[in-house]
Amino acid sequence: MIKGxxxxxxxxxxxxxxxxxxxxxxxxxxxxSGSVFLARAYTSGQILLFALFQPLFxxxxxxxxxxxxxVSVFLPLSLGISALLLLYSLIxxxxxxxxxxKSPAKKVSIWGIIAAVAVCFMMVMSFFMxxxxxxxxxxxxxxxxxxxxxAMYVTEPYTGEAILSPYRYLFAPFPMWxxxxxxxxxxxxxxxxxxxxxxxxxxxxxxxxxxIADSLFDGEYRKRDIxxxxxxxxxxxxxxSIYSPENFLLARSRQGxxxxxxxxxxxxxxxxxxxxxxxxKNIKPRFENFVLIMLAGCAGALCSTMGxxxxxxxxxxxxxxxxxxxxxxxxxFFMIVSSCPCLVFILMYLIKR
Amino acid sequence: xxxxxxxxxxxxxxxGLVSVLFLLSIAYLALKExxxxxxxxxxxxxxxxxxxxxxxxxxxxxxxxSESITYYRLLWLIPVTPVIAYTAVSICTSLDGAKxxxxxxxxxxxxxxxxxxxxxxxxxxxxxxxxxxxxxxVDICDALHVEGxxxxxxxxxxxxxxVRQYDPCIRIPYGREYMLNIAMEGDDLMDAMDDENRDPVExxxxxxxxxCHYIVVHPEDKFEVLPENxxxxxxxDGYIVYKNVLLSTEVGKIVND
Numbered sequence: 001m002i003k004g005x006x007x008x009x010x011x012x013x014x015x016x017x018x019x020x021x022x023x024x025x026x027x028x029x030x031x032x033s034g035s036v037f038l039a040r041a042y043t044s045g046q047i048l049l050f051a052l053f054q055p056l057f058x059x060x061x062x063x064x065x066x067x068x069x070x071v072s073v074f075l076p077l078s079l080g081i082s083a084l085l086l087l088y089s090l091i092x093x094x095x096x097x098x099x100x101x102k103s104p105a106k107k108v109s110i111w112g113i114i115a116a117v118a119v120c121f122m123m124v125m126s127f128f129m130x131x132x133x134x135x136x137x138x139x140x141x142x143x144x145x146x147x148x149x150x151a152m153y154v155t156e157p158y159t160g161e162a163i164l165s166p167y168r169y170l171f172a173p174f175p176m177w178x179x180x181x182x183x184x185x186x187x188x189x190x191x192x193x194x195x196x197x198x199x200x201x202x203x204x205x206x207x208x209x210x211x212i213a214d215s216l217f218d219g220e221y222r223k224r225d226i227x228x229x230x231x232x233x234x235x236x237x238x239x240x241s242i243y244s245p246e247n248f249l250l251a252r253s254r255q256g257x258x259x260x261x262x263x264x265x266x267x268x269x270x271x272x273x274x275x276x277x278x279x280x281k282n283i284k285p286r287f288e289n290f291v292l293i294m295l296a297g298c299a300g301a302l303c304s305t306m307g308x309x310x311x312x313x314x315x316x317x318x319x320x321x322x323x324x325x326x327x328x329x330x331x332x333f334f335m336i337v338s339s340c341p342c343l344v345f346i347l348m349y350l351i352k353r
Numbered sequence: 354x355x356x357x358x359x360x361x362x363x364x365x366x367x368x369g370l371v372s373v374l375f376l377l378s379i380a381y382l383a384l385k386e387x388x389x390x391x392x393x394x395x396x397x398x399x400x401x402x403x404x405x406x407x408x409x410x411x412x413x414x415x416x417x418x419s420e421s422i423t424y425y426r427l428l429w430l431i432p433v434t435p436v437i438a439y440t441a442v443s444i445c446t447s448l449d450g451a452k453x454x455x456x457x458x459x460x461x462x463x464x465x466x467x468x469x470x471x472x473x474x475x476x477x478x479x480x481x482x483x484x485x486x487x488x489x490x491v492d493i494c495d496a497l498h499v500e501g502x503x504x505x506x507x508x509x510x511x512x513x514x515x516v517r518q519y520d521p522c523i524r525i526p527y528g529r530e531y532m533l534n535i536a537m538e539g540d541d542l543m544d545a546m547d548d549e550n551r552d553p554v555e556x557x558x559x560x561x562x563x564x565c566h567y568i569v570v571h572p573e574d575k576f577e578v579l580p581e582n583x584x585x586x587x588x589x590d591g592y593i594v595y596k597n598v599l600l601s602t603e604v605g606k607i608v609n610d
């Protein structure tokens with residue numbers, strides 16, 4: 001069990017952190033603290049891993065490839081790409097990385113400490129509290145079934161009968177991510193889904209909110225800390241509706257829908273906010289940010305069949321608003337173009353269903 | 354159609370004052386916020402998404418591609434938490450010294466009171482074990498599990514949704530669609546199970562025909578007369594397990610000799 005927990009921590013924290021480092025390098029002339037660098041690297045890395053997972057697993061399911069074979073391709077592929085990106089960022093931007101490492105630690109106010117305690121509380125509660133949701137009968141059972149039989153979407157998760165039409169769900173194979181974590185860590189799938197996975201979604205979600213705070217307050221630590229405090233309260237008291245992203249995050253974090261509404265979409269929002277703030281400071285638009293838009297779309301498609309379309313929708317609304325209010329056309333155009341590749345999964349779904 | 358859109362909006366807004374606070378925040382920022390980038394992200398984008406959500410064409414397109422019952426997900430694009438939190442910070446930091454700290458505490462209380470604590474939800478309970486499953490499900494599944502093969506178990510309603518999450522080697526004769534009444538056709542075994550005056554002979558035959566190796570029932574639903582082809586096998590955590598005498602649970606065998 002201890003080995004499994006250590007593997008889970010490595011997969012859920014260190015792997016994405018290293019994979020996303022290239023996307024967190026501050027722009028030329030931009031000041032970034034170590035904590036913001038870590039939050040950006042962690043969230044971008046997870047988006048990268050989700051985006052690599054999506055096409056590979058959709059292809060594997062369509063071709064009836066076993067789970068272990070798909071994992072054995074995904075793992076070296078993602079490790080290789082992460083290592084290459086890490087190497088590239090260290091060689092190309094080593095001066096900026098050193099600058100971030102050497103930057104003095106930013107101050108933390110009492111409000112920041114309270115916010116951090118609240119986030120830790122929610123993470124701890126995810127181990128000890130459970131939420132009964134009928135949809136788990138599909139999503140968690142699909143993950144359990146795949147980890148147990150090594151076949152993906154072959155049997156109906158509700159009953160175990162042969163599946164009649166897998167297309168409703170197979171283009172968003174988020175349960176296979178949970179199955180993969182279970183397989184690699186050796187922790188039983190149901191325990192992985194309900195107990196050892198939710199804390200990482202909560203951490204990711206707050207890392208994104210931290211990135212948003214940084215973009216909104218430009219390193220004003222006190223305002224950022226107060227913002228994090230209010231955010232943590234809004235999340236903890238977000239049970240005003242069963243459809244709120246906060247409810248999904250704390251109650252149903254093992255489902256793809258939760259990852260979509262509390263991590264992927266806020267990540268995209270944080271990215272667009274960062275891009276607009278950079279353009280205000282006349283920092284040249286960076287290629288990596290457009291790549292991240294594309295990756296976020298694919299990560300959204302992994303979480304839910306309509307996830308990719310929702311990501312494209314957010315980018316289009318943002319681009320339209322930027323065109324109208326800021327009279328900028330080229331950057332919004334490239335944003336829309338870079339968000340579109342994920343639509344291929346919806347097209348495939350529409351053709352196959 | 355517009356009624357459906359408004360219903361989705363109402364469901365998403367739910368109880369509490371968060372939606373009101375969000376609209377007030379937008380209004381406050383529209384008056385006070387000067388930075389064009391922040392205005393774009395925190396005012397124009399949410400308003401445009403809301404208009405897009407209210408547009409019947411969007412609803413029709415969404416329903417065509419996906420299901421209209423999930424239309425509320427379009428509202429996930431609105432950054433409710435960032436907008437409210439940013440407005441609250443703007444209000445607090447416009448004050449100085451002790452006033453600022455008092456304002457932070459008051460706003461924190463207001464935000465907490467406007468929603469509902471997640472851990473007070475009736476469906477949120479203390480986990481009984483590391484699997485977050487009812488302990489009876491774990492015990493029953495462990496007792497009936499056969500290494501190397503699947504077994505079919507007719508479970509009580511309250512356990513249906515947990516069984517295959519915990520042990521996918523246990524199959525159940527009818528799934529959640531039947532319990533939610535969204536299945537295309539009815540299920541004769543489920544109807545027989547529901548029937549208060551169930552005939553044990555007919556019920557036993559039906560369960561055997563559907564390949565149920567075991568029937569698990571709540572103590573209150575105990576059979577007065579044993580179902581045909583079944584014997585009382587064991588009691589686990591108060592639940593009574595009946596075993597089929599014809600169907601084999603041995604690996605590689607379908608029926609008993």
